[in-house]
Amino acid sequence: xxxxxGLLNGFxxxxxxxxxxxxxxxxxxxxxxGVLPGLGPAATIALLLPIAYTVSSPVTAIIMMAGIYYxxxxxxxxxxxxxxxxxxxxxxxxxxxxYQMAKKGRAGVAxxxxxxxxxxxxxVGVIGLTLFAPPIAEFALSFGPPEKFSLALVGLLMAVTLxxxxxxxxxxxxxxGMLLGSIGIDPISGKTRFSxxxxxxxxxxxxxxxxxxxxxxxxIFYNLESTGITTIVTTKVGQVWPRLKDxxxxxxxxxxxxxxxxxxxxIPGGGAVISSFVSYAMEKRxxxxxxxxxxxxxxxVAGPESANNAASSSSFIPLxxxxxPGNASxxxxxxxxxxxxxxxxxxxxxxxxxxxxxxxASMYIGNVMLLILNLPLVGLWVQLxxxxxxxxxxxxxxxxxxxxxxxxxxxxxxxxxxxxxxxxYFLRKLSFExxxxxLAFVLAPLIESSMRQSLLMSGGNxxxxxxxxxxxxxxxxxxxxxxxxxxxxxxxxTKKVQI
Amino acid sequence: xxxxxxFASVINIALGVFIAVxxxxxxxxxxxxxxxxxxxxxxLGIALIVLGVLWFxxxxxxxxxxxxTSEGDSSCTCNDDLPGETPIxxxxxxxxxxxxxxxxxxxxxxxxxxxxLSTLFFMLGWQILVEREKWIKTxxxxxxxxxxxYAVFRFLLHxxxxxxxxxxxGGI
Numbered sequence: 001x002x003x004x005x006g007l008l009n010g011f012x013x014x015x016x017x018x019x020x021x022x023x024x025x026x027x028x029x030x031x032x033x034g035v036l037p038g039l040g041p042a043a044t045i046a047l048l049l050p051i052a053y054t055v056s057s058p059v060t061a062i063i064m065m066a067g068i069y070y071x072x073x074x075x076x077x078x079x080x081x082x083x084x085x086x087x088x089x090x091x092x093x094x095x096x097x098x099y100q101m102a103k104k105g106r107a108g109v110a111x112x113x114x115x116x117x118x119x120x121x122x123x124v125g126v127i128g129l130t131l132f133a134p135p136i137a138e139f140a141l142s143f144g145p146p147e148k149f150s151l152a153l154v155g156l157l158m159a160v161t162l163x164x165x166x167x168x169x170x171x172x173x174x175x176x177g178m179l180l181g182s183i184g185i186d187p188i189s190g191k192t193r194f195s196x197x198x199x200x201x202x203x204x205x206x207x208x209x210x211x212x213x214x215x216x217x218x219x220i221f222y223n224l225e226s227t228g229i230t231t232i233v234t235t236k237v238g239q240v241w242p243r244l245k246d247x248x249x250x251x252x253x254x255x256x257x258x259x260x261x262x263x264x265x266x267i268p269g270g271g272a273v274i275s276s277f278v279s280y281a282m283e284k285r286x287x288x289x290x291x292x293x294x295x296x297x298x299x300x301v302a303g304p305e306s307a308n309n310a311a312s313s314s315s316f317i318p319l320x321x322x323x324x325p326g327n328a329s330x331x332x333x334x335x336x337x338x339x340x341x342x343x344x345x346x347x348x349x350x351x352x353x354x355x356x357x358x359x360x361a362s363m364y365i366g367n368v369m370l371l372i373l374n375l376p377l378v379g380l381w382v383q384l385x386x387x388x389x390x391x392x393x394x395x396x397x398x399x400x401x402x403x404x405x406x407x408x409x410x411x412x413x414x415x416x417x418x419x420x421x422x423x424x425y426f427l428r429k430l431s432f433e434x435x436x437x438x439l440a441f442v443l444a445p446l447i448e449s450s451m452r453q454s455l456l457m458s459g460g461n462x463x464x465x466x467x468x469x470x471x472x473x474x475x476x477x478x479x480x481x482x483x484x485x486x487x488x489x490x491x492x493x494t495k496k497v498q499i
Numbered sequence: 500x501x502x503x504x505x506f507a508s509v510i511n512i513a514l515g516v517f518i519a520v521x522x523x524x525x526x527x528x529x530x531x532x533x534x535x536x537x538x539x540x541x542x543l544g545i546a547l548i549v550l551g552v553l554w555f556x557x558x559x560x561x562x563x564x565x566x567x568t569s570e571g572d573s574s575c576t577c578n579d580d581l582p583g584e585t586p587i588x589x590x591x592x593x594x595x596x597x598x599x600x601x602x603x604x605x606x607x608x609x610x611x612x613x614x615x616l617s618t619l620f621f622m623l624g625w626q627i628l629v630e631r632e633k634w635i636k637t638x639x640x641x642x643x644x645x646x647x648x649y650a651v652f653r654f655l656l657h658x659x660x661x662x663x664x665x666x667x668x669g670g671i
Contacts, residue, residue, distance in 0.1 A: 054656045168557060172511060172550045175543045179518060182543075186526075186536035193526055193536055217602075224594045224629075390630035391640055394622055397602060398648050405609065406658040414606035422599070430507055448539050460531030 003134055006349075010357025014365055019063050022055070023362045026064035027369045030071020034091075035079055035381045036392070041072035042435070043219050045332035046211035047396065049339070050403035053208075058340030059355050063362040065333045066316070070122060070363070072329075073272060073312045074370045077114040077305050078381050081107055090272035090308035093280040097293060097300030104296050108378075109242050113250050113298055114305040115374040116242075121258040121306035122367040125313025128262050129320075130360055133349070137321040140346035145453035146464050150471040152447045154478040155268040155324040160436045161485055170436045173427070177440025178447070180205055187445075188452060200412040207335040208407055210441060212400040213417045214434050215328070218424015220393050242298075250302035253283050257306030265311030268318060268326035272308035279307035313363060319344050320356060323446070328435035331442050338442075501558055508554040515547030597628040614660035618645040 013019060033044040045068050055061040076091035081098035094114065101110040143151065160170035183194045184204030195201035242250070257279040264275040283303040284293045293300050318324045323345030325331040337344050342352050349356045374381075400421075404413040427434050458464035466472045522528070522537030522544055529535025601624045608617040622644045626637035652658040 050658075051656060054658070168550055168554050172547065172554065175546045175550065179540060179543050182540055189529075189536045191526060191536040193540065194521070221595060221598070224598055225592050390626070390632065391644070393598075394625040394629075395644055395648070397598075398618060398621065398644065399651075401602070401605060401609070402614075402648065402652050402658065402660070405661075406652065406656070409659065409661075411606055411610045414609060415603075418599075418602055418606060421602075426507075430504060451539070452534050455531060455534060460533075462531075 003130060006134070006353060006357045007130060007361060009353065010359075010361030011364075013059055013354050013358030014063065014361035018057070019060055019358065019362060020365070022060045022064040023067045023366050024369055026067020027071040027074075027366050027373060030068035030073075031075035031370065031373055031381065032071075032384055033068070034072035034075020035384050036387075040215075040219075040329075041069055042211075042328040042332060042438070043215040044068055044072055045329055045336075046208070046215040047399055047403070049208040049211060049332060049336060050406055052336040052339045053407065058337065058342045058352070059358040061336055061340055062333065062342075062355060062359050065336045066359055066363060067366050067369075069329050069333065070309065070312050070366060071370060071373075073309050074115065074118050074374050075381065076308075077118070077301075078111065078374075078378060081110045081114065081301070090276050090311075091305075092273075093276050093304045094301055096280070097295070097297050100294065100296035101298065101301065106296065109246055109298070110301050111378055112242050112375060113246060113302050115371055117250065117254040117257065117302045117306035118309040118374075119367055119371045120254055121261060121310035122313055122370070123364065124258045125262050125265070125310040126360060126363040126367065128310075129313055129316055129363070132266075133317055133321050133356075133360070136317065137346045137349045140322050143346065143470065144468075145450040145457065146468050146471045147474070149447060149450035149454055150465055150474040151322060152324060152443050152450065154474045155318065155322075155326070156436070156439055156443050156447070157478060158481060159268040159326055159439055161481060166431070167485075169430075169432045173432060173434065173436040174440040177437040178444040180210065180437075181441040181444025182448065187449070198412075200408075200410060205416060206404075206407050206413065207438075207441060208339075209404045209413050209416050210420050211332055211335065211438055212404055213420020214424035214427070214437060216396060216400045217417060217421025218428060218434070220396055221421055221425035222428045223389070224393065246298050250298050253279075253299040253303040254306045256282060257303035258310045260303075261307030261310030262314045264307070265314030265326075266317050268324060271315055271327040272311045275307040275311040276304035279303040316359070316363075320348055320359070321346060323348075325439055325442060328438045331435075331438040334442050504558040505555060508551050508558060511554065512548050512551035515544045515549075515551055517544070518547065519544030594629050598625070601625055601628065610661045613662045614649065615645065618648060 014023065029048070030041070030044065034041070045065055048065070048068060052061045052065070055064070073090060077094050077098065080091040080094040081102050084095050084099040098110045098114070101107065156174060157171075160174050161167060179194070181204070184202055185192050192202055257275075260279050260282065261272070261275040264278060265271060280300060280303060283297075283299045284290050287293065287297070287299060289297075312329075315326045315330050318326050319330050319334055323334075323343065325334040334344055337355075342348070342355055400417055401414050404417040405411065407413055424434060427437075454464050455462070464471075466475060519541055522541035526537025526540060527535040528538050528541055601621055604624075605617055605621040608620060611617075612620070619641055622641035623637065626632045626640055632640070649660070652660060
């Protein structure tokens, strides 16, 4: 099936009334949660993962999860611009110039350019996904266990290296995530690992419980400490449609942001956050009047917002083609696919073309939905901020508790959820970025099984990972990245000492 | 934060030692051509020990450099706590403590009292102990929340919720 026919079939799937409805629900919920400070996209998808069990069709479930993901990316800009509070990490830089524009009475223009930039970047990102994903998947069909092992390990370690502030902490969480993923019966030897006689642990922890605990409950516990989370400062939106001058100033920033975001989004660990920062730095560097940045430069909103949306589309490429989630939010979608019995990877396009093309086609539709949801309804989203945290927090807790109970109808899962919630709370207190934990947990079975198969193939010789060309290239690339990262850190430290 | 980070790094090392020993003696490493159930966990345990030691050392280094910075800058009001937005102080806020107790009690009551009574208890407790709301508002929020959650899980998501073992309220 070529790309054109695949996409046509995808539209036939995505335009089915039930899928349209769930794409809309996903976009709506994603935008709503993106607007609310305190819960990021990963936490939202984690909270809604139990729905994946109840929705019968895998396409419908994944269409909704994808909608939540890019909806949250859109919604995050609203509070950044109006309240100087980022709805999620990728919108942090939007605060800088977006809020200044709002203070000057140009909130409407900032919101509009963010939404239009997001729409253009999101759509271009999906076009890139449509064009790049099939050839990458075809190439990945030749991968054997050693290549799969190297790819999963290198992808995971790259995500750790690029996403967090501390590499040591990221690696600790990676090891803990893999250990948590190994709990239960070993599929090869049949031996039970780390269950300590607890019957419920024999099948291991469910990813949904772990994700809801660490990302959802952990975030709620952490927010319970903060004061002022319910403080609302509303700003008048003003004129929404940008003037010709605004458009002229921002069109190239949107284009550059789109390209930067798309390519950074493909790299594991790259994602929306890094791309928005890179785009902002780039716009400031090439601007004719860099002194305007920080005082309400429209390029400072257009570039980063476009970049984070392009990245959220392109981060689906490694997931759908290689089966490697590049960030925590994508790891949730990876888990949702597994829950529905669909294994993401190079075989997805041939074994489940309806899922592959249906999700891609739904992204085109979802982007249009989000443009409609974000521009005329911006006033409604601001009203959402009036929901007191005292009501929101216990509702989220109830949702996670009942959601985790519903997986296997056992109270043990609620205790496990609370345990993961406390763990997530301490991770935040100790400045850990919890993303690698989720990535390692979902990738642990793939890494272990491909490692064992590789060792069987090579007669127990570890050199198989460096003698096969693709595997060797991947490991070399990663080694180069680590050396580059270490050299850069050393250079920065030396410079600091000299200052 | 330095003290807490050091404490956490020691726990990390202890966890690594336990996992490595457990994997080696109980799960077994197997042979290279056919690794056993303990092969990967053993190396992960070793990794935790090494990373824990590195974490312990780097925490000490950052503490020394931070104290040097604060000596050089008299205007700096740095305290013992280094990274983290709201560092661990050893004293946890009332909201967090009550919230945590309520969730644990909720988990314990959930199957014993059934969905309805346990959820009413949780929401009521939350509004009184955590939020300290007025009675009328507390009752309204409690009843509405329990009903909304019931509708979402029972009718939208078709989840079987535990019934009250004492009253057997027909699925509620």
